[in-house]
Amino acid sequence: MRDTLRNRMGWLHSWVGFVSGLILVVVFTGGTLAMFDTEITRWMQPELAVLPQTALTAEALNHAGEQMQALQGAGQMAFLSLPSERDPVLRILHYDGHAFVGPALSPRDGADLNVRQTQGGQLFFDLHQSLYRGPVWGNMVTEIVAIGLLIAVFSGLVIHFRNLVPDLLLFRPFAAPGRSWLDAHLMAGVLMLPFIIMITYTGAVIHGPRLFPMISNGHGGKAANRAGPDKAHGMASAAPLAPMWEQAKAVFGEGNIGFIRFEPRTISFYRSDAADFVMTRDHVDFSPRDGRQIGVKYGERGIQALGGVMRGLHYARWGTTGLRWLYFVCGAVGSAMMSAGLVLFVIKHRRAHGGTVKLALAEAFTLSVTLGLPVAALGFLWSNRLIAPSLAQRDLLEAKVFFLLWLCLLLHAVVRSGAGCVRAAWREQAWALAVLGCGLPLLDLLSRRGSGWTPQLDVYLAVDACAFGFGVLAMWGQSMIARDR
Structure with missing residues (x-):
């Protein structure tokens, strides 16, 4: 009976994990980079x-x-x-x-x-939140694959529960390819299990009210706080903001004002997302005509504050730099765990389906999300320094470069896999990652020469160092990736 359950869970883990994993690698990679979206923008x-x-x-x-x-x-x-x-x-x-x-x-x-x-960095946030497909259909897909991840986690625990500790103690990175990928998948999955469950569950809860409005009656107050588009109540004689700012600081504290919204009837000072662990939309409203304080409006309270807790846990905007780095590392390891699972899937099915179109496509999609996505992300950073700063709509052009490069890498993987040269495809994309990653610090140096380059620890050096580190890792790992898996 137990073996029958494990066999059924094995089938479920394999197929649900692969189908949802192709999207989840994108979601996790985007979320990992989005932990420092503000710094990437700078x-x-x-x-x-x-x-x-x-x-x-x-x-x-x-x-x-x-x-x-x-x-x-x-x-x-x-x-x-x-x-x-x-x-x-x-x-x-x-x-x-x-x-x-x-x-x-x-x-x-x-x-x-x-x-x-x-x-x-907001491109990566949007990629993580909605796959760059908007707040309805994109969020719906991420919700579905989040459920798929929870199913894969549960079935994986059932499969490996009996031998979990021995498998962890016998990590063999230089063993036979299938064994080493399985060891990496198990170790990363077990070590990151609490983080993966937390980040998946909180993400599903955050998007739930948007996808299912009938269960979000408690959120209707946010929309009610917004004044309608009444042109008759324009801001023709708006009062200065500085006195309102001082009053808002008296309510929320020094440094705790995040942004200001301008409505036809009010000017609202919103509390910063970094001000507290519970992420809400508390704000102080002022009259735009004379600067008089109208009132303070608080968001979720009581049981509804659980939504703010979920958002605080998921986004961690209240956290220190060290905590964001911890989220970054956990997200990167989670992406690696899912990528290893995708590789294990194609290794397992190569014996029975080698040379078929279906396996070639599975290999191509696995390669395009495992290596193609990081290469496209680095290409996005390169395009920022190579496209003329004064070019009109250059922000959209940068995004197009990212997706066009990613599409080209997918086509490269499809062609090479279809021709039976999948190992060469892995090696070539790994080398592309190595060249772009190791070359980014030099590009940054040359593009900022005479206008801001300084050898000090700042966001520029941090991004350069991360890119260089991933480039070196790709250079070291490309020979292992290209082995007979």
Whole structure:
């Protein structure tokens, strides 16, 4: 009976794990990079490297408020993001369907810093959250594969429960290819099991109300707080923002104001996501005409605050840099665990289906998400420095480079797999990852020469070091990847 259950769980783990794993590797890789989405955006705007650290002034805030007033008068919906430790500039942002983009302003006087437009790290956040397919269909797919991951985890525990400890103690990275991939899959899966369950469950809970509005009656208050598009109540005589800012700080505390929304009837100062473990949308409302405080509105309270806890656990925006690095490492190991599972699937089915079109496609998709996606991500960073900074809609062009390069890598994998040269395809894409990763620090140095390159520990050096590290890892591992799996 037990062996029959294990056999059935083995079939379930294999097929559900492979089908959902192809998407989950993308989701986990995007989420891992999105832990530092703000820092990646700063790297992709090298003009900010020479910006001195300056506290936000009343002059800069009032000047930004005047620009927001002009935008609202022109009918453009935007909000004002305040400086933080991770992003020390003012930003006027609007949503372009995938990312929040807009000009960066000096926190000293509110002057436009003339930075290049880019989707930056938000591309990876959108890839993680909705596969870059929007908040409905994209979120629905990620919800479905999240359920698939939970099924794969449960079935995997049933399969390996009896020999779990011996398998962990007998990790053999240089054994036969199938054995080494299985050992890596088991070790990564067991070590990251609490993180994987936590991040998957909280992600499913976060998107649940959006996909199933009938279960989210408690969230209706957020929409009710937004004033309707009443043009008659425009901001023709908007009061300065600085006095409102001081009152909002008295409510939420110094440094705890994240962004400002401009509505026809109110100007709302929202508490920062980094202010507390419970991630809510608490805000202070002011009259745009005279700056008078209207009231303080709090989001979820009581049992509904569990939603804020789930968001706090998942996004970890309240966490220190060390905690975000821990999430980054756990996400990277989780992606590696799923990638190893995909490789194990094609190894297992090569014996029975070798040379078939189905196996060639399985090999190609496995390669394109395991190595093709990181190569495309590095190509995205390269494109940021190679595309002219003043080019119109360059942020969209960078995103197109990312997806076009990823598509080319998929086609390369399909052609090579179909021709029976899959090992060569793995080696070639590993070398592409090594070249782009190891070459990125040099590109950063050359593109910022004379305008902001300094040998100090900052976000630029951190991104360069990570890219170089992954490049070296790919260079070391390409011979192992190309072995007869």
